[in-house]
Amino acid sequence: MLEHVTANQTRFVAPGLSSDSRGIALGRYCVVLLPSIDRVVGLFRGLSERGSLDDLLSSLAILQVRTPLKSREFLVQIPVSNSHVADGIGAAAALMGGLTFTGSAKHFVKYRDSGSPLGYDVDNLHGGAGDFILYAADFVQAYNRERDLPFGRLVLGLSLERDRQSRLLPEEDVLVRTAPGLWRMVTAYLHRNNMPCEVAACDGDEGRRFFLLRCRLQPRMVTLFRTTPGIEVYQLRTERAAVQLGYRHPVELSSCGSIFAADRFYLFSGTRGCLDMVVGGVSYFSAQALVRLGDEAQPLTHRAFRPGEVSGVEVPLKLVTSSGPRPPVRASRLPMQQAPWLKKLVYLLPPQALERYRVCLSDDSIYLVSDAEVEFIPLGTMFYQVALGIMVPVGYELLPRVHPEVLVQHLGTGQDKLVFFEPASPRPLELPRDAFVPLTRQALAQVSVQREATLPAPETLLDRPASMVNDPVGVFPLWGFHLPKAPQNGEGEET
Amino acid sequence: MEPGPDSFLRDFVRPLVAGGELHVGRPLDAEDLSALEAELVLTTEESLSIELARQAVASELWLYPVPTTLDRGDLALTLALHNLLFMSHPGGDRWWLRSSSQERVRAFIVWCLERPLPRSGEELVARHSLLGRFPDLTRTDVDVRFWAGHRTFQGQRPPQRLLRWRGLRGVREQRHQVRWLATELSDVQRELLALLLRQSPLTDLLSPQRPFPPFEWLPVARHLSDRHVCRLVCHRYLEQGLEQVGPALAAAFWRLVDSIDLRIPAPEGSRTAVKLVAGLVVYLYALLAMATDKKDHLRVDPAHPNEALPAVLMVAARCGLVPGVEVLGGGELRERLEEWAGLPATQLGDAADDFTRRLEAALAA
Numbered sequence: 001m002l003e004h005v006t007a008n009q010t011r012f013v014a015p016g017l018s019s020d021s022r023g024i025a026l027g028r029y030c031v032v033l034l035p036s037i038d039r040v041v042g043l044f045r046g047l048s049e050r051g052s053l054d055d056l057l058s059s060l061a062i063l064q065v066r067t068p069l070k071s072r073e074f075l076v077q078i079p080v081s082n083s084h085v086a087d088g089i090g091a092a093a094a095l096m097g098g099l100t101f102t103g104s105a106k107h108f109v110k111y112r113d114s115g116s117p118l119g120y121d122v123d124n125l126h127g128g129a130g131d132f133i134l135y136a137a138d139f140v141q142a143y144n145r146e147r148d149l150p151f152g153r154l155v156l157g158l159s160l161e162r163d164r165q166s167r168l169l170p171e172e173d174v175l176v177r178t179a180p181g182l183w184r185m186v187t188a189y190l191h192r193n194n195m196p197c198e199v200a201a202c203d204g205d206e207g208r209r210f211f212l213l214r215c216r217l218q219p220r221m222v223t224l225f226r227t228t229p230g231i232e233v234y235q236l237r238t239e240r241a242a243v244q245l246g247y248r249h250p251v252e253l254s255s256c257g258s259i260f261a262a263d264r265f266y267l268f269s270g271t272r273g274c275l276d277m278v279v280g281g282v283s284y285f286s287a288q289a290l291v292r293l294g295d296e297a298q299p300l301t302h303r304a305f306r307p308g309e310v311s312g313v314e315v316p317l318k319l320v321t322s323s324g325p326r327p328p329v330r331a332s333r334l335p336m337q338q339a340p341w342l343k344k345l346v347y348l349l350p351p352q353a354l355e356r357y358r359v360c361l362s363d364d365s366i367y368l369v370s371d372a373e374v375e376f377i378p379l380g381t382m383f384y385q386v387a388l389g390i391m392v393p394v395g396y397e398l399l400p401r402v403h404p405e406v407l408v409q410h411l412g413t414g415q416d417k418l419v420f421f422e423p424a425s426p427r428p429l430e431l432p433r434d435a436f437v438p439l440t441r442q443a444l445a446q447v448s449v450q451r452e453a454t455l456p457a458p459e460t461l462l463d464r465p466a467s468m469v470n471d472p473v474g475v476f477p478l479w480g481f482h483l484p485k486a487p488q489n490g491e492g493e494e495t
Numbered sequence: 496m497e498p499g500p501d502s503f504l505r506d507f508v509r510p511l512v513a514g515g516e517l518h519v520g521r522p523l524d525a526e527d528l529s530a531l532e533a534e535l536v537l538t539t540e541e542s543l544s545i546e547l548a549r550q551a552v553a554s555e556l557w558l559y560p561v562p563t564t565l566d567r568g569d570l571a572l573t574l575a576l577h578n579l580l581f582m583s584h585p586g587g588d589r590w591w592l593r594s595s596s597q598e599r600v601r602a603f604i605v606w607c608l609e610r611p612l613p614r615s616g617e618e619l620v621a622r623h624s625l626l627g628r629f630p631d632l633t634r635t636d637v638d639v640r641f642w643a644g645h646r647t648f649q650g651q652r653p654p655q656r657l658l659r660w661r662g663l664r665g666v667r668e669q670r671h672q673v674r675w676l677a678t679e680l681s682d683v684q685r686e687l688l689a690l691l692l693r694q695s696p697l698t699d700l701l702s703p704q705r706p707f708p709p710f711e712w713l714p715v716a717r718h719l720s721d722r723h724v725c726r727l728v729c730h731r732y733l734e735q736g737l738e739q740v741g742p743a744l745a746a747a748f749w750r751l752v753d754s755i756d757l758r759i760p761a762p763e764g765s766r767t768a769v770k771l772v773a774g775l776v777v778y779l780y781a782l783l784a785m786a787t788d789k790k791d792h793l794r795v796d797p798a799h800p801n802e803a804l805p806a807v808l809m810v811a812a813r814c815g816l817v818p819g820v821e822v823l824g825g826g827e828l829r830e831r832l833e834e835w836a837g838l839p840a841t842q843l844g845d846a847a848d849d850f851t852r853r854l855e856a857a858l859a860a
Contacts, residue, residue: 464514466628467635468675470650473586477521478596483603484525 002110002137005118012121014135016104024083024112025119027103029059032076032089033134034098037149040074041158041250044151046092048252053151057258060151065132065143075132075143086111101134109135152259160247160270166235168222168245175242176213177267177276179230183211186231187287190215198284202265204276214284234267241266319421322397327384331391333420334366334380342366345377346439358436369418369436383420389413389433391420500534503527504541508565508573511628513548519650522578522587522600528607531570549624556727557620568610569625572694575607576629579691582684583634583675585649601683608690613697616724623697630702632675640667649678677706700728703743704735710743712751716768719775729779737779737792741804748772749801749850752857769857773811777832780808781823784831793835795842800850805839809847810854812836 005012005025012018016027034040040062047053053060059079066072080086080102090100090111101108102119107126112119126133130142168174176197178186183199190197190213197215204210217225217233225231226245234242237253240260247270260266267276334342346354357377360367368377383391387404390413398407398421411428413419418436420429506518535542542565549563578600581587587597613619634650639657642665646657658666680688689708692699696715703710719725732740751772755765783792795803811817812833823829840847 465633466510466514466517466631467633467672468517468519468580468650469652470584470586470634471518471520472651473521473581473584477581477584477586478600480524481522481596481599481603482524482526483599484528484606 001123001140002116002120002135003123004116005112005121007118009118009121013124014103014107014109014122015125016107017102017109017119017121019118020083022083023118024086025102025109025121026080026083026086027108028079029103029108030078030080030086030089030111031101031103031108031132031134032078032093032096032098033101034074034076034093034096037074039096039098040076040149041154042096043076043092043098044155044251046095047089048255050088050092051255053256054258057151057256062149062151062154064146064149066146067141067143068128068130072146073143074149083112099134099136101136106131107133107135110137151256155249155251155253155256155259156266156275158250159273160243160249160268162270163246163248166246166248168217168219168235171216173214173236174217174222174245175234175236175267176215176217176225177232177234177269178211178213180209180211182228182230183213186213186225187290190221191287193218193221195221197287199287199290200282200284202276202278202282204278210276212278212282212284213287232269232271240264241268243268244270246270317421318399319392319396319423320399321395326394329382329394330370330385331383331418331420332368332377332380333383333422334368336364336366338379339366341379342368342377345379349377354439357439359439360431360435360437362431367418367420367431367436368439381422387413389415389418391418393422396421396423500527500531501539501541503531503573503577504534504539504545507577508625509541509545509548511573511576512545512552512625514628517580517632519577519580519584522581522603523574524603528567528570528574531574532567535565535567535570549621552624552627553620556623557616557723559617561617561621561624563621563624571607571610572622572626572691575604575687575691576626578604578607579684579687580632580675582681582687583649583678585651597683601687604687605690608687608694610694612693613695616718616721616727619695619697619718619724620727622695623701626691626695627698627701629691630676630698630705633672634675634678635670635672638669638671640669641665674706680707697724697727701731703732703740703747710747712747712772713754713765713768716751716771717764719771720767725771725775725778729775729782732779733782737783737804741792742799742802744772744776745804745807746802748776748807749853752853755857755860766858766860769854770816773807773814773816773854776804776807777811777817779804780835781828781832784828784835788831790835790838793838795839797842797844797846800843800846803839803843805835806843806847806850808832809836809839809843810850813851814854814858 003013005019005023007023008019009023009025010019012025014027017025018027020026032043034043044053056078059077061075061077063075063077064072065075076098078089080089086100086102090113093100100111102111103109107122109122110120120135120137122135126135126140126142128142131145132143134141134143176186187197187199195215195217197213200212200214202210202212222233222245225233233245235245236242237249238257238260240257240262241253242265243249243253244267247268249268263279263281265278265282267278269276356370356372358369358371360369366380368380382394384394386392386398387407390398390404390407390411392398407413411419416433418431418433420431422429503523506516509515510517545565546563550561553561553563582597582600613622636650637648637653639646639648639653641657646653653668658668660666676688685707692708693714696718699710700715700718719728732744748769751765752769755769793805795805800806813836817829817832817836820826820829823832843850
């Protein structure tokens with residue numbers, strides 16, 4: 001029968017028992033005796049939610065055993081390193097109606113409970129035959145091993161359960177399993193909705209081909225796909241396993257990822273109640289290269305463009321008036337007649353503002369460009385920059401509203417050219433950036449404006465001596481000499 | 496000089512700033528000052544040329560913008576100087592001129608000189624650009640000898656009638672140029688001159704070897720705390736040559752040290768002035784040490800130890816006023832400076848220890 005282990009007890013009758021750091025009698029294994037396989041699954045569900053099972057799987061064993069009276073039960077043999085792990089196993093087993101024992105080889109005594117906090121030992125060993133001898137408080141029972149149940153096979157063979165609480169995270173990648181006839185439509189649908197995705201063709205165990213799409217979905221798409229026959233949405237649980245959305249596996253798969261083979265991919269389907277195993281892994285391809293939009297593509301026509309000839313671009317761009325916020329002005333075109341005005345403004349501008357301007361002169365106009373988005377010189381036609389090097393008058397916009405990069409690509413602007421659109425001119429004007437020079441350096445010299453006369457610089461002064469000459473002062477030089485009227489309280493205060 | 500604001504600006508203020516002949520006429524009074532001030536409302540060619548000349552002077556001294564526009568205070572200072580020069584005018588020394596009138600002139604000069612003193616470096620340079628030439632003002636005196644006697648004309652041109660028939664009358668004309676400050680000045684002039692120098696501390700600092708008034712450190716030493724001003728002064732001293740300015744600087748330094756009454760606690764300003772001046776002397780020799788290794792300028796005249804600037808360097812080193820390597824920037828420079836500081840002791844003998852004791856006592860007072 002069982003005996004209570006006392007504090008500081010070092011010798012045990014049951015072989016393989018020893019005291020851990022807390023003085024609790026513990027063997028190398030904990031054995032949980034369960035009456036049925038569903039209790040075994042329940043035990044692992046509880047254990048997998050508390051922590052990873054991967055560390056235990058190497059020595060874990062699930063055994064179907066039989067008593068001398070031929071009744072079948074299940075033993076789960078779990079390696080333990082300390083009593084904390086054993087406590088967790090005991091708590092989970094109690095929920096499943098199982099009994100927890102501890103030992104090392106054949107003899108397993110009851111694990112500690114509230115009646116004996118340090119565990120139990122036996123007064124003598126049972127001499128009966130059997131592979132396992134379990135010592136409980138009210139019985140001693142010998143069990144014979146009937147068969148082993150591999151944990152991996154047990155997990156892969158379980159049916160999924162409905163889970164109405166399952167939801168996708170906002171940025172979560174999902175897998176969409178489609179039947180062979182649907183994948184093109186699904187891919188095109190995702191592509192039209194600007195949802196990038198990758199596609200892989202997979203062969204199941206029975207040779208039936210299906211297609212997997214890896215993508216992100218919007219909630220409306222999830223609802224659409226879940227209600228479409230032939231399409232299933234899966235959530236990734238591990239790198240190699242996915243579970244259908246709306247279902248959950250009885251065991252937390254992320255805690256036992258080592259049971260999945262490295263060269264396979266597992267899809268747990270709840271709708272069909274089966275497991276699709278993709279042999280050889282999944283190779284995804286970007287769907288962008290596979291999607292075909294619209295009708296049959298026309299053969300490309302090749303046109304030779306001369307660099308710099310803006311009128312050769314055949315994009316039908318239109319300059320139309322626009323309303324809305326006023327963008328920052330970056331350039332201006334002044335008629336040459338306004339050059340004197342510009343000169344006057346340049347005199348007034350502070351040097352920090354003046355340095356930002358670059359100028360280019362044509363036959364009839366002056367083009368000003370600013371490097372920074374600052375308030376511009378309020379002269380001439382003002383332009384803002386819609387794309388790199390493309391200037392459009394303020395109050396106008398270009399149609400169609402293509403992306404700025406497309407404009408740059410088609411007009412060939414960039415670091416070396418500037419293109420000015422004007423409503424009065426049917427063709428835009430192109431100016432090389434090299435033609436723009438800093439306003440402070442050369443522009444004033446090139447603008448033919450009248451120069452103002454400046455005072456001559458004084459001669460060198462320090463070397464010129466000063467001498468006094470007494471002029472004639474008359475007979476009464478101090479006649480009529482006036483003192484300040486009230487120096488003591490008036491002007492004197494100025495000092 | 497013809498009366499009027501334009502003539503005063505053209506014939507007196509502009510030559511005062513830019514060099515040339517300053518014409519000294521009858522003394523100008525408060526009404527003239529008001530007229531000049533009214534003239535400044537409009538920018539005339541004269542006032543613009545004066546401002547440009549002041550800018551040119553200031554640009555030789557200062558890197559930063561200097562306010563050189565003529566204002567009422569500047570005009571009052573120039574009027575004060577003009578009237579001060581008039582006191583040396585031969586026409587102002589007539590016996591029939593009443594002393595009360597001369598007293599009114601003196602009172603007006605004092606009133607003109609009651610201006611706020613410049614504080615910043617820019618203000619110092621601006622004031623100096625206006626008054627910087629007056630310590631070097633010269634006057635051409637003419638002695639005319641003829642058969643019946645001789646006449647002396649101070650800053651005046653002799654009348655043509657005295658110069659006629661040179662051979663027959665035995666006319667001999669002798670011209671010599673005198674520095675105005677070296678001429679015989681009255682006590683009133685000396686008093687007013689000191690007041691005028693106070694109005695331009697930079698002029699005071701840059702003319703230590705002037706004949707009068709003797710250079711003193713105490714009124715101007717506080718401006719040496721501005722490092723830009725201190726560098727400007729040092730560079731000007733080096734341009735003038737330490738042999739020229741050194742005796743006046745050293746003598747003023749020992750007067751400053753001895754002015755601290757050891758019986759009562761010295762005001763902090765005096766002790767700070769001593770340290771600032773000693774620092775300036777150390778900086779002067781540090782600049783020299785970077786430029787040359789010659790030791791000619793370290794010679795000391797044992798007969799006038801108070802006028803030996805190397806002695807000031809010596810006592811500054813003995814009293815720990817020479818900065819360390821982290822300030823001087825190199826061990827070699829400091830070694831050379833220490834070597835130089837040790838040289839005057841052998842020439843001064845016992846006076847070296849006396850100097851050290853005086854400075855230590857002044858610093859500890």
